[in-house]
Amino acid sequence: MDSSALRLDAGPVDYILIALYFVFVIGIGLVARRQVSSSVDFFLSGRSLPAWITGLAFISANLGATEIMGMSANGASIGMATFHYYWIGAIPAMLFLAVVMMPFYYGSGVRSVPEFMFRRFGSTAHLVNAISFAVAQVLIAGINLYLLATIVNTLFGWSILISTIVAAIIVLSYITLGGLSAAIYNEVLQFFVIVAALLPLTLIAMKKVGGWNGLSDKLHASHAFTADPMKSWPGEGLTGFSSGVLSVVGIVLGLGFVLSFGYWTTNFVEVQRAMVSKDMNSARRAPIIGTFPKMFIPFIIIIPGMAAAGLGAFSGSGSHDYNNALLFLMRDLLPNGLLGVAIAGLLAAFMAGMAANISAFNTVMSYDIWQTYVVKDRDDKYYLEFGRIATIVATVLAVGTSAFASQYSNIMNYLQTLFGFFNAPLFATFILGMFWKKMTPAAGWTGLVGGTLAAVLVGVLSEDALGSLSVGTLPLSGQGASFVAAGAAFVADIVISVIVTGFTEPKPESELRGLVKSLTPKEDHAEGEVAHWWLSPVKLAGVSLVLVIILNVVFH
Numbered sequence: 001m002d003s004s005a006l007r008l009d010a011g012p013v014d015y016i017l018i019a020l021y022f023v024f025v026i027g028i029g030l031v032a033r034r035q036v037s038s039s040v041d042f043f044l045s046g047r048s049l050p051a052w053i054t055g056l057a058f059i060s061a062n063l064g065a066t067e068i069m070g071m072s073a074n075g076a077s078i079g080m081a082t083f084h085y086y087w088i089g090a091i092p093a094m095l096f097l098a099v100v101m102m103p104f105y106y107g108s109g110v111r112s113v114p115e116f117m118f119r120r121f122g123s124t125a126h127l128v129n130a131i132s133f134a135v136a137q138v139l140i141a142g143i144n145l146y147l148l149a150t151i152v153n154t155l156f157g158w159s160i161l162i163s164t165i166v167a168a169i170i171v172l173s174y175i176t177l178g179g180l181s182a183a184i185y186n187e188v189l190q191f192f193v194i195v196a197a198l199l200p201l202t203l204i205a206m207k208k209v210g211g212w213n214g215l216s217d218k219l220h221a222s223h224a225f226t227a228d229p230m231k232s233w234p235g236e237g238l239t240g241f242s243s244g245v246l247s248v249v250g251i252v253l254g255l256g257f258v259l260s261f262g263y264w265t266t267n268f269v270e271v272q273r274a275m276v277s278k279d280m281n282s283a284r285r286a287p288i289i290g291t292f293p294k295m296f297i298p299f300i301i302i303i304p305g306m307a308a309a310g311l312g313a314f315s316g317s318g319s320h321d322y323n324n325a326l327l328f329l330m331r332d333l334l335p336n337g338l339l340g341v342a343i344a345g346l347l348a349a350f351m352a353g354m355a356a357n358i359s360a361f362n363t364v365m366s367y368d369i370w371q372t373y374v375v376k377d378r379d380d381k382y383y384l385e386f387g388r389i390a391t392i393v394a395t396v397l398a399v400g401t402s403a404f405a406s407q408y409s410n411i412m413n414y415l416q417t418l419f420g421f422f423n424a425p426l427f428a429t430f431i432l433g434m435f436w437k438k439m440t441p442a443a444g445w446t447g448l449v450g451g452t453l454a455a456v457l458v459g460v461l462s463e464d465a466l467g468s469l470s471v472g473t474l475p476l477s478g479q480g481a482s483f484v485a486a487g488a489a490f491v492a493d494i495v496i497s498v499i500v501t502g503f504t505e506p507k508p509e510s511e512l513r514g515l516v517k518s519l520t521p522k523e524d525h526a527e528g529e530v531a532h533w534w535l536s537p538v539k540l541a542g543v544s545l546v547l548v549i550i551l552n553v554v555f556h
Helices: 012-032 040-045 051-060 063-085 091-105 113-121 123-158 160-209 210-224 244-266 268-275 281-298 298-311 322-333 338-374 380-405 411-435 441-461 478-501 536-555
Strands: none
Touching: 012 113, 012 160, 012 338, 040 281, 040 380, 051 160, 051 281, 063 244, 063 281, 063 298, 063 322, 063 338, 063 536, 091 113, 091 244, 091 268, 091 281, 091 322, 091 411, 091 536, 113 123, 113 268, 113 338, 113 411, 113 441, 113 536, 123 160, 123 322, 123 338, 123 411, 123 441, 160 268, 160 322, 160 380, 160 536, 210 338, 244 411, 244 478, 268 281, 268 338, 268 536, 281 298, 298 322, 298 441, 322 338, 338 380, 411 441, 411 478, 441 478, 441 536
């Protein structure tokens, strides 16, 4: 596609708004730097943040380039079935993290998810998890950086290389200055900027398309969909399965259980945001608070994509331009001023995603790899400075891995494939180890390795999960391939773990208090009385669950 077809007619007021946004971003980094006096301040914000801050950061860290561009593209290409990524593929797992798993994370006092692995399964499982997580974050940061550079190139005409370097320098500057606090406070700012950008675009697009009925009429008339775009179930357009029953099973088990729980409950990028809360109650409420905006975000991301398809915004520009659905809408519908806010919102989203990956990477690299295995027993200032160096290294590596992302025509498929490789087996190991006291350290690392290899095998044998590396032996493509790969990883991990446990020695029960549910007294995770019902994590989670069930029924 000729990117000049998407060049936006930004005026002076738009550039002023964008510049003001970047002034705020760097300013937050400078202010946060004053609060950084130790490695705990840099990597974990001193564990002093309130639940509403960490809850919004929890969501904003995920609200990156891949979500906004990928989900709007899916909305344009498959319609309402895309809502499953939120209502089935996010909310239940976020609530499970808050109610069941966060007491173990926060109560054990660990600084990272891999460190929890170290305490439960020992050094081998810890090292496997830490290395695989670090690799995954560099790859995913590359995706966010590539998309950010592509947008800058499209909007302003800069070369991809220059766009990549400039974008990387901006993100690097505020994380290096203020560490995780800078990333989190910027993520809160970015959340509001993203909403301010996408809400007006959604309202204008829906008015232009003729409201909900007009959208339905236009999408049905286009004949461009393999399934009804206004129905979320059974979602054949999402899974690529021809059978409605198999599609529902794939969504519920593949997306709703394995991929979703693997991502939201064990991915340190997300868990880190809750871990930095000021107390146990705040740490548990952070993911729950995040579920409320999370369940309504698709209305300002997916619906605009559907409206773009209904309006034919990208007609004549190629059949693979769904990824640019939002950009076409911005070009066609937004006046100057609103256009500047929208551009700033997109840039905010892309930086939020990359910053989340980089800040999680530098924590794991510094605490879990460097301090644990390479250079031990140095003073705290040494690890603080190493963390800043790790941030620079991660950013440089992300510039390199952005080239990998550029090879994939569907970024969302690539991303979900990575989640299947790294998060699905990790969730299996966690959930088994947290509830089965006999699971052994040897089972921990062999299950992880075996599960990952099973997912890679499915990816290689599928039609397009790994791009040119896939051989097409299995008739799996798109999201269906990533669902099957994640399922294979989960099952393989469980089977291998059970078999290996039968032949190896478990840890003494005395070492598993706080790490295994049956061996952890309730008083270890006691939170005391709360002043109001909405401060109770379990009650607040119940409200969220009821709301998301209602949304699933209303928009079925």
